[in-house]
Amino acid sequence: MGALTSTTIPRVDLQHFAGNAALGAALGAAARDTGFFVIVGHGIDAALTAAVFAQSQAFFGSDAQSKAALSIQRVGNNRGYVALGEERLNSAMPGDVKEAFNIGWDLPPTHPEIVAGKPFRGVNVWPDAQALPQFRTTMLAYFDACHALGMKLHRALSLELGVAEDFFDDKLDEPLATLRLLHYPPRPERFEPGQIGAGEHTDYGNLTLLATDDAGGLEVRTRAGEWLAAPNIPGAIICNIGDCLMRWTNDVFVSTPHRVVNPVGRERFSVAFFLDPNPDAVVACLPTCTNAARPVKYPPTTGAAYLKERLDATYASRS
Numbered sequence: 001m002g003a004l005t006s007t008t009i010p011r012v013d014l015q016h017f018a019g020n021a022a023l024g025a026a027l028g029a030a031a032r033d034t035g036f037f038v039i040v041g042h043g044i045d046a047a048l049t050a051a052v053f054a055q056s057q058a059f060f061g062s063d064a065q066s067k068a069a070l071s072i073q074r075v076g077n078n079r080g081y082v083a084l085g086e087e088r089l090n091s092a093m094p095g096d097v098k099e100a101f102n103i104g105w106d107l108p109p110t111h112p113e114i115v116a117g118k119p120f121r122g123v124n125v126w127p128d129a130q131a132l133p134q135f136r137t138t139m140l141a142y143f144d145a146c147h148a149l150g151m152k153l154h155r156a157l158s159l160e161l162g163v164a165e166d167f168f169d170d171k172l173d174e175p176l177a178t179l180r181l182l183h184y185p186p187r188p189e190r191f192e193p194g195q196i197g198a199g200e201h202t203d204y205g206n207l208t209l210l211a212t213d214d215a216g217g218l219e220v221r222t223r224a225g226e227w228l229a230a231p232n233i234p235g236a237i238i239c240n241i242g243d244c245l246m247r248w249t250n251d252v253f254v255s256t257p258h259r260v261v262n263p264v265g266r267e268r269f270s271v272a273f274f275l276d277p278n279p280d281a282v283v284a285c286l287p288t289c290t291n292a293a294r295p296v297k298y299p300p301t302t303g304a305a306y307l308k309e310r311l312d313a314t315y316a317s318r319s
Contacts, residue, residue: 077122090199277303
């Protein structure tokens with residue numbers, strides 16, 4: 001599977017920066033190099049994060065029938081429950097040894113975009129309120145906190161990229177974001193060849209904000225092709241650049257392959273917030289990211305079109 005290196009992922013304390021320009025410079029250095037950085041001092045309440053993990057563990061501990069009733073195959077719009085082995089992030093390998101639950105931008109069924117049937121605009125589904133009465137309110141509060149943090153990081157990165165500080169504001173204000181609860185069972189006695197918890201992949205959107213327990217397992221591939229273990233820092237959030245922001249920046253920022261290996265003898269829980277653009281946001285090369293030596297690499301697309309392209313590939317071989 002490859003030896004792990006001792007290289008570290010940059011750590012950024014948001015409380016140490018007086019303004020977004022200085023913060024953007026620190027984030028930009030990491031975005032150009034590893035594509036990963038660890039955020040501390042991010043302002044998301046520790047009690048809220050703990051509640052999210054507690055509710056997540058309770059959900060994944062519920063019976064199979066209750067979880068299957070919320071299946072993503074039944075719900076659609078990238079919402080609901082993903083069973084063990086149902087997803088393969090590396091399409092060349094067997095199904096991932098994990099289960100997940102996806103929550104999107106929370107809209108009522110009467111919202112015009114849902115009525116119009118816009119891609120990935122759907123109604124969230126929730127576990128039984130009698131069994132998990134705090135689940136919905138806890139998850140929506142955390143969704144909002146992550147969205148606010150993601151917007152702050154984009155404002156800093158905008159200055160680093162030489163565009164207006166509010167450039168991304170109207171492109172991420174009603175995003176195709178997903179809050180994803182993840183559960184990795186203990187490593188089995190033997191995997192199928194090439195099988196792990198989450199196969200090698202890059203993330204699809206602009207930014208990912210990941211909170212983890214202390215089980216470890218997340219590994220990041222360096223540009224030299226070596227694998228390094230992501231650090232376990234209590235209360236920190238691991239952030240990485242996604243393919244959509246890499247595309248927007250004409251590959252100035254780096255979306256780095258990573259994977260998850262199930263820990264030995266214990267479960268692993270993590271909570272990922274994937275910040276994808278608004279459905280109609282035009283994703284086109286920033287003018288500051290192209291010149292004669294760096295021609296535009298990608299044609300314009302939209303947030304919804306790009307997400308559909310990537311998800312179709314991920315689920316094309318589901319059982």
